[in-house]
Amino acid sequence: MSILKIQNLRKAYVAPDGARSVVIDVLQFSLAPGEQAAMEGASGSGKTTLLHLIAGILLPDAGRVVIAGEEMTAMGEAGRDRLRARTIGYVFQTFNLLQGYTALENVVLGQMFGQGVEEERARGLLARVGMGDRLNYRPRQLSVGQQQRVAVARALANRPKLVLADEPTGNLDRGRAREALSLIREICRECGAALLLVTHDPEALSQFDQVVRLADINHAVVAEAEAREGRLGGEAHGGR
Amino acid sequence: MAGSDGIKGISMIVRRSMRQYALSTLITALSIALGSGLVMAVFAIRTQAYRAFTGGEAGFDAVLGARGSQLQLVLNAVFHLETSPGNIPWTMYEQLRRDPRVTLAIPYAVGDSYRGFRIVGTTSNIFTEFEYSQGRKFQVEPGGRFFADGTREAVIGSFAAQANGLRVGATFNPYHGLIHDERQRHKDQYTVVGVLAPMNSPSDRVIWIPIDGVYRMSGHVLRGSGELFRPQEGEAIPEESKEVSAVMLKLRDPQSGFQLDQTINKQGKAATLAWPVGRVMAELFDKLGWMNRILELVAWLVIVVAAGSILASIYNTINERRREFAILRALGARRATVFAVIVTESAAIALLGSLGGYVVYAGILIATKAVVKAQTGVVLAVWQMETMLWLTPLVMIAVGMLAGLIPAYKAYRTNVAEHLAPIS
Numbered sequence: 001m002s003i004l005k006i007q008n009l010r011k012a013y014v015a016p017d018g019a020r021s022v023v024i025d026v027l028q029f030s031l032a033p034g035e036q037a038a039m040e041g042a043s044g045s046g047k048t049t050l051l052h053l054i055a056g057i058l059l060p061d062a063g064r065v066v067i068a069g070e071e072m073t074a075m076g077e078a079g080r081d082r083l084r085a086r087t088i089g090y091v092f093q094t095f096n097l098l099q100g101y102t103a104l105e106n107v108v109l110g111q112m113f114g115q116g117v118e119e120e121r122a123r124g125l126l127a128r129v130g131m132g133d134r135l136n137y138r139p140r141q142l143s144v145g146q147q148q149r150v151a152v153a154r155a156l157a158n159r160p161k162l163v164l165a166d167e168p169t170g171n172l173d174r175g176r177a178r179e180a181l182s183l184i185r186e187i188c189r190e191c192g193a194a195l196l197l198v199t200h201d202p203e204a205l206s207q208f209d210q211v212v213r214l215a216d217i218n219h220a221v222v223a224e225a226e227a228r229e230g231r232l233g234g235e236a237h238g239g240r
Numbered sequence: 241m242a243g244s245d246g247i248k249g250i251s252m253i254v255r256r257s258m259r260q261y262a263l264s265t266l267i268t269a270l271s272i273a274l275g276s277g278l279v280m281a282v283f284a285i286r287t288q289a290y291r292a293f294t295g296g297e298a299g300f301d302a303v304l305g306a307r308g309s310q311l312q313l314v315l316n317a318v319f320h321l322e323t324s325p326g327n328i329p330w331t332m333y334e335q336l337r338r339d340p341r342v343t344l345a346i347p348y349a350v351g352d353s354y355r356g357f358r359i360v361g362t363t364s365n366i367f368t369e370f371e372y373s374q375g376r377k378f379q380v381e382p383g384g385r386f387f388a389d390g391t392r393e394a395v396i397g398s399f400a401a402q403a404n405g406l407r408v409g410a411t412f413n414p415y416h417g418l419i420h421d422e423r424q425r426h427k428d429q430y431t432v433v434g435v436l437a438p439m440n441s442p443s444d445r446v447i448w449i450p451i452d453g454v455y456r457m458s459g460h461v462l463r464g465s466g467e468l469f470r471p472q473e474g475e476a477i478p479e480e481s482k483e484v485s486a487v488m489l490k491l492r493d494p495q496s497g498f499q500l501d502q503t504i505n506k507q508g509k510a511a512t513l514a515w516p517v518g519r520v521m522a523e524l525f526d527k528l529g530w531m532n533r534i535l536e537l538v539a540w541l542v543i544v545v546a547a548g549s550i551l552a553s554i555y556n557t558i559n560e561r562r563r564e565f566a567i568l569r570a571l572g573a574r575r576a577t578v579f580a581v582i583v584t585e586s587a588a589i590a591l592l593g594s595l596g597g598y599v600v601y602a603g604i605l606i607a608t609k610a611v612v613k614a615q616t617g618v619v620l621a622v623w624q625m626e627t628m629l630w631l632t633p634l635v636m637i638a639v640g641m642l643a644g645l646i647p648a649y650k651a652y653r654t655n656v657a658e659h660l661a662p663i664s
Contacts, residue, residue, distance in 0.1 A: 057660070105256075
């Protein structure tokens with residue numbers, strides 16, 4: 001059984017000028033429990049949109065997303081919120097820590113909407129990511145690398161089955177990026193969570209055995225590329 | 241979000257937000273405190289003033305005085321405000337004193353003062369027989385005594401004594417009229433023989449002297465018989481020449497009051513009976529009802545303005561907080577949770593303001609109490625529990641929550657994807 005299953009997922013945006021552009025058109029993608037995969041994609045290729053669709057933050061125009069056997073795309077908003085809180089951990093590129101809260105509170109707050117508050121676990125996770133002595137620090141009192149660690153602890157606070165990481169090393173220097181990535185992978189492994197990491201950073205990609213090129217599975221990207229080539233070559237191609 | 245965790249979570253977010261926007265929270269809470277305090281004070285002062293002026297701490301059932309306004313008579317004789325409507329012959333007092341329907345009759349002669357404090361000439365039985373409230377008679381402070389009739393002795397109300405620095409043994413000369421004028425100083429000198437214990441009533445502002453002293457005060461003339469009579473030192477004053485400004489009455493029962501009202505007010509033309517005293521004052525408050533309604537309207541408008549300030553202060557922060565809401569939603573918070581956070585925050589600010597409102601209320605009431613006491617001697621019960629003291633904060637919180645609905649809806653509508661990390 002897959003922890004994540006995507007089928008015929010399609011999402012389009014309507015530009016201000018009224019033009020409709022398809023950004024996600026993925027026929028099939030799946031991830032097994034505990035599996036770790038990196039997804040490579042250039043800027044603007046729909047990486048974040050895909051993660052938002054998987055997390056149920058966005059609804060697709062068509063297709064299915066199934067998380068741990070439950071079809072996210074068939075649920076109402078409250079159901080998606082619940083499923084996300086229970087099964088998904090999210091690490092953002094900009095960490096998205098809540099500024100007014102301490103490191104511990106950021107992690108505890110993540111638990112409140114999911115499995116319930118387990119402060120000991122929150123403390124343990126922060127200690128595991130090396131932030132045990134910074135529990136009461138607020139994000140602005142932490143370095144970028146430390147904020148990233150808190151974000152990782154928060155993502156895993158709810159014992160998620162799937163961790164989605166969106167360019168988690170994008171704001172870190174090379175050394176810190178490598179360190180952060182190892183940490184995310186290690187903790188996901190320890191917690192038994194599957195990991196789907198999207199990035200365009202070759203250094204980050206090199207650390208994964210399984211790398212999927214978004215362009216290979218996202219037909220929207222393929223179609224756009226074809227259309228672009230067509231325009232350059234003077235031929236008129238319709239987008240897919 | 242599990243029950244207790246849900247409440248804990250919302251409470252944590254609300255506390256953090258209030259701390260993060262502390263200045264705005266404080267200013268809004270302050271405006272609510274002013275509004276809430278003002279509303280509570282307006283209603284409490286109205287209720288307490290009504291109670292104090294109509295509630296019967298006056299101790300008398302009725303007042304007899306010159307033909308005219310009952311209200312003027314009560315204000316003058318009971319509350320020692322206003323001018324006297326005129327005099328009536330001493331014989332009327334004697335007549336009522338012997339009337340079986342009257343249990344106590346005490347004559348007042350007024351018209352003099354000392355440094356703005358009214359002098360009332362009366363008989364010494366006011367101290368020995370009159371109960372200003374159930375079972376409570378006038379008492380002098382240790383070292384003093386009541387005056388003896390026919391002497392130049394004075395007993396002073398506690399506030400008047402304090403304000404003028406008059407103690408037992410001190411002497412003073414009364415002044416003619418109720419407004420202090422150095423040129424109107426009487427030659428007669430009075431000696432203070434007692435200072436009354438505080439009664440928290442208009443009597444605290446009064447200087448009591450024997451009624452004979454008012455008759456014999458230098459320059460005074462009597463017209464009880466219709467002809468002018470100038471009392472001479474050492475000579476008795478004929479009863480028919482004596483006058484009184486008012487006769488304070490305690491009646492046997494309400495039926496007696498009804499009968500006297502019929503006889504004196506409906507059939508007679510010589511005098512006015514103000515009965516019952518509370519009803520006369522209540523009529524005054526009824527006449528001022530329109531003013532109360534305006535004050536109430538202003539008070540409620542203040543609440544609406546305070547609610548508007550909650551709305552504005554929270555609404556203005558929503559744009560800044562959209563990212564925070566988006567993060568919370570991404571962590572699994574439901575739209576309803578975000579909505580509840582804002583409504584709870586509005587209620588919390590309203591609650592905070594309402595608590596501050598008690599301070600404002602206490603401030604206004606203490607100041608009003610001091611002013612009313614200084615002006616009338618009537619004491620407002622500042623710390624007495626009034627319905628509005630619990631109702632106003634509840635209304636304020638409800639209005640605060642209502643005001644929070646608009647910003648809450650704005651927060652509820654936050655587009656999560658749009659306000660999270662930049663799209664890549």
